[in-house]
Structures are given as structure tokens and as C-alpha cells.
Amino acid sequence: MVEWGGSASVELELTEKVLDEDAKNYHAWQHRQWVITTYKLWDGELEFVERLLQEDFRNNSAWNQRHFVITNTSSYTHEVLKNEIEYASKYVRKAPNNESSWNYLRGILRGQLLLNYPEVEGLCLELYAKNIRSPFLLGMLVEVFKEKATEMTDTSTRQTYLDKATNFCVELCKMDSVHTGYWNYIQRKLLAL
Amino acid sequence: LKMGTPVKDVELPKNAPSSLLLQKHSDYIEAFEKNKDDYEYCMTEFLRVSGVYWGLTAMDLMGQLHRMNKEEVLHFVEGCQHPCGGFGPTHQQDPHLLYTLSAIQILTLYDSLDVIDAEQVVKYIVSLQQEDGSFYGDHWGEVDTRFSFCSLACLALMGRLNAINVDKAVKFVLSCMNFDGGFGSVPGSESHAGQVYCCVGALAIAGALYHVDADQLGWWLAERQLPSGGLNGRPEKLPDVCYSWWVLSSLKMIGRIHWIDKVAASTCS
Numbered sequence: 001m002v003e004w005g006g007s008a009s010v011e012l013e014l015t016e017k018v019l020d021e022d023a024k025n026y027h028a029w030q031h032r033q034w035v036i037t038t039y040k041l042w043d044g045e046l047e048f049v050e051r052l053l054q055e056d057f058r059n060n061s062a063w064n065q066r067h068f069v070i071t072n073t074s075s076y077t078h079e080v081l082k083n084e085i086e087y088a089s090k091y092v093r094k095a096p097n098n099e100s101s102w103n104y105l106r107g108i109l110r111g112q113l114l115l116n117y118p119e120v121e122g123l124c125l126e127l128y129a130k131n132i133r134s135p136f137l138l139g140m141l142v143e144v145f146k147e148k149a150t151e152m153t154d155t156s157t158r159q160t161y162l163d164k165a166t167n168f169c170v171e172l173c174k175m176d177s178v179h180t181g182y183w184n185y186i187q188r189k190l191l192a193l
Numbered sequence: 194l195k196m197g198t199p200v201k202d203v204e205l206p207k208n209a210p211s212s213l214l215l216q217k218h219s220d221y222i223e224a225f226e227k228n229k230d231d232y233e234y235c236m237t238e239f240l241r242v243s244g245v246y247w248g249l250t251a252m253d254l255m256g257q258l259h260r261m262n263k264e265e266v267l268h269f270v271e272g273c274q275h276p277c278g279g280f281g282p283t284h285q286q287d288p289h290l291l292y293t294l295s296a297i298q299i300l301t302l303y304d305s306l307d308v309i310d311a312e313q314v315v316k317y318i319v320s321l322q323q324e325d326g327s328f329y330g331d332h333w334g335e336v337d338t339r340f341s342f343c344s345l346a347c348l349a350l351m352g353r354l355n356a357i358n359v360d361k362a363v364k365f366v367l368s369c370m371n372f373d374g375g376f377g378s379v380p381g382s383e384s385h386a387g388q389v390y391c392c393v394g395a396l397a398i399a400g401a402l403y404h405v406d407a408d409q410l411g412w413w414l415a416e417r418q419l420p421s422g423g424l425n426g427r428p429e430k431l432p433d434v435c436y437s438w439w440v441l442s443s444l445k446m447i448g449r450i451h452w453i454d455k456v457a458a459s460t461c462s
Contacts, residue, residue, distance in 0.1 A: 107372035
């Protein structure tokens with residue numbers, strides 16, 4: 001019916017009204033994505049996402065929308081990725097136990113060498129030093145040190161990094177006991193490296 | 194040690210039951226079917242055949258299927274089929290893939306596929322597949338990975354998977370895989386445990402599970418389990434027992450079910 005009427009901006013407004021009441025409404029977000037894609041209404045969408053994240057940065061739908069917009073516009077170039085790491089880090093610092101911001105950060109780093117983005121290790125060590133103990137933080141630290149170990153040729157430094165990663169796994173088994181099955185698996189994988 | 198902000202979760206009441214009340218569950222299901230004037234019974238008419246399937250499966254799991262009236266059920270299901278082959282949720286309501294699956298599931302449960310026109314069901318499903326491999330839910334044209342699952346599951350139960358273009362169906366499902374390893378309803382849609390179940394199920398039926406990064410998706414699914422033991426459907430949402438099914442069965446399909454703390458999960462349920 002939108003196709004027949006050509007009233008795309010009205011549809012966008014409608015989804016915004018719904019999301020004002022229910023910011024995670026799955027159907028509203030899906031319809032919004034369809035309107036934006038079909039009528040190429042990408043302009044201003046990142047600002048919309050930013051507004052929603054400022055209201056509730058735990059809103060996973062908004063994080064997903066951010067990924068959707070960037071993938072379909074600038075795409076995740078090296079520059080964009082650095083920018084997005086900084087953006088996600090801002091929210092990670094605000095709430096280190098918020099799954100959504102960590103999920104976004106991990107998602108955009110998938111397939112990337114963390115070596116090329118040292119600010120990630122920087123962020124993690126900074127939070128750890130402040131005594132923050134969120135399972136997402138420690139999970140990321142495991143990744144950081146696992147990669148450092150794999151990239152290292154010197155066996156004793158390699159072992160040091162592997163030990164660090166393993167220690168984080170042990171810590172995770174205690175603090176995130178509901179996910180012991182998973183952290184034990186990650187630990188076993190480290191031993192196999 | 195600072196965790197850094199509280200986790201969105203529920204708190205279990207101290208007097209919550211600590212064991213599964215099987216007798217009460219089976220009594221409830223048997224009675225529900227009989228009380229046709231009950232408010233909730235009337236309000237769920239729009240999904241009646243699916244409700245029948247869920248009730249029958251639960252009774253079967255509890256070893257109580259014999260308490261349900263097989264003949265009555267089969268007669269009801271027969272009456273839901275339209276000439277186009279699809280099934281509506283109840284008599285005189287329009288056909289849809291969702292209700293077609295429930296109907297076929299019921300008939301399979303009772304080993305009675307022969308009471309309906311199976312060939313016409315196949316034709317109905319085939320007619321709903323699109324060029325990109327996706328499936329409409331009905332002729333009104335909504336696309337959703339739920340309908341990919343409904344189609345593949347229905348055809349697999351009838352031994353007719355080859356009737357549709359399985360490769361294209363798989364391709365569409367994979368296009369709904371997100372940056373976090375999860376799946377949504379259409380490309381770009383947020384990962385959601387219910388959609389994950391449908392996509393993983395569809396891929397499993399199609400023999401295409403190898404496309405999935407089991408470690409990444411397994412972790413996303415395991416993260417659905419909150420400290421209370423309950424499971425949610427996506428990050429930062431409250432747990433709901435329906436997600437126990439979507440999440441656990443998905444983990445089972447990708448061989449990672451041991452990543453869930455089953456004691457915590459059963460206590461919460």
C-alpha cells in the first residue's frame with residue numbers, strides 16, 4: 001500500500017511513533033528498514049539511532065540498525081571501523097556490563113586483526129585496571145591475548161600470552177558461572193593452540 | 194569488584210515450585226480443549242490448529258496422548274484444508290504456511306497424512322517460493338524466515354523436500370545471517386532467538402548447517418541465559434520460557450547444548 005500511495009516519509013514517521021512507545025518493537029524496525037531501503041532514506045538515520053542510544057544504550061535493536069545503515073552506506077572501511085570502535089567504546093565505558101554495545105563491538109571486529117586496532121586492547125586493559133569485571137570485558141581480553149599469542153613467534157612470550165588468556169577463562173568460570181560450559185570450551189581451545 | 198551496571202533479569206519468587214507438575218499440565222491441556230466457551234479459548238481461535246499441535250505434542254511428551262480424541266482432531270484438521278492445498282487455523286479461515294505446518298505436524302504425529310490431499314499441500318508450498326529463495330506466508334506476500342522453516346519442515350515431513358529449490362531457500366536464509374552470528378526475519382533484521390531457531394532448523398533440514406559458525410552463534414545463544422537461569426530472545430531483554438525452546442533446540446542442532454546451565458534453566462522454568 002505504501003508503494004501505491006508513495007507516502008514513504010509518512011511510513012518513516014509512523015515507525016518513529018511506534019518506536020517512541022516501544023523502542024525495541026521488532027515489526028516497527030523491520031518496516032522502517034524496508035522503507036529506508038526502498039525509498040533510499042538513509043540520510044539522518046544514524047542520527048536517529050544516536051538519539052535512541054542516548055535514551056537507552058541497551059537497545060539492541062538500535063545497535064543493529066546502526067550496523068544496517070553503515071553496511072548499506074559507507075560500509076566498514078578501516079577509517080569507519082576505527083570510528084565505530086571509538087563510538088562503541090564510549091558506551092562500553094558507560095556500562096561495561098551492557099551486552100549490546102559489546103556485541104556490536106565484537107561483531108564489527110569479526111575477521112579483523114585486533115593488532116590493527118590497538119585501541120581495543122587499550123580499552124579493555126583500562127577497564128580491567130579500574131576493577132571492572134564484566135564477562136564481556138574478560139571475554140574480549142581472552143580474544144586479545146589469544147591473538148597476541150598466535151601472532152608471536154617467540155615461544156616464551158607466546159606462552160605468557162596464552163597463560164594470560166587462560167587465566168581470564170578461569171576467572172570467567174567463577175564470575176560467569178552460568179556459562180561455565182562455554183568458558184571451559186574456550187580454555188580447551190587455548191590449550192590446543 | 195564492580196560489575197558496572199545491573200543486568201536486566203527477573204528475580205524468582207522464593208515460593209516458586211521446585212519440581213515439574215506433570216499431572217497438572219496434562220489435566221490443563223485436556224480440560225482446555227473441552228471448555229469451548231472459555232475466554233482464552235475463543236481469543237486463540239486465530240491460531241487454533243497450532244494450539245492443537247502444541248497441546249498434542251505436550252501430551253505425547255508426557256505419555257498422555259491417549260487422553261485426546263484422535264478422530265475428532267483428524268476431522269478438525271481435514272476441515273482446515275482449502276482447495277489450494279494450504280490450511281487455515283480453523284474452519285473457514287484463510288490458509289497460511291504457519292497453519293499448514295501445524296496441520297502436517299499433527300497428521301504426522303498421528304501417522305495420518307493420508308486423510309488430506311498431500312499432493313495439493315506440496316503444490317501450495319511450491320507456489321509460495323520466490324525468485325530469491327524466500328517464501329511468502331500466504332498469497333498476500335509477507336516474507337519471513339519463519340516461512341522458510343515452515344516450508345522446509347512441511348515438505349521434509351512429507352518426504353517431498355525436492356519439490357522446491359532448496360539451494361535458493363538456503364541462500365535466502367543465509368542472507369539473513371547478521372554480524373553477531375544470529376539470524377533475523379529478513380536481511381538486516383535484528384538477531385532474534387525465534388528467528389535463529391527457524392533459520393538453523395531450515396539449514397539443518399536442508400543439510401546446510403556447515404554454513405553456520407557454530408562457535409559464534411553458540412555463544413550468542415548461550416548469552417541468552419541470564420543469572421536467574423531463564424533465557425531471553427535478544428540482548429537486554431527479559432527472559433521468557435518460550436525462549437527456552439527456541440534457544441535450547443538451536444543449540445542442540447549446532448551441537449552446543451552443553452553451553453547452557455541446565456540446572457539453572459530448569460529451576461527458572
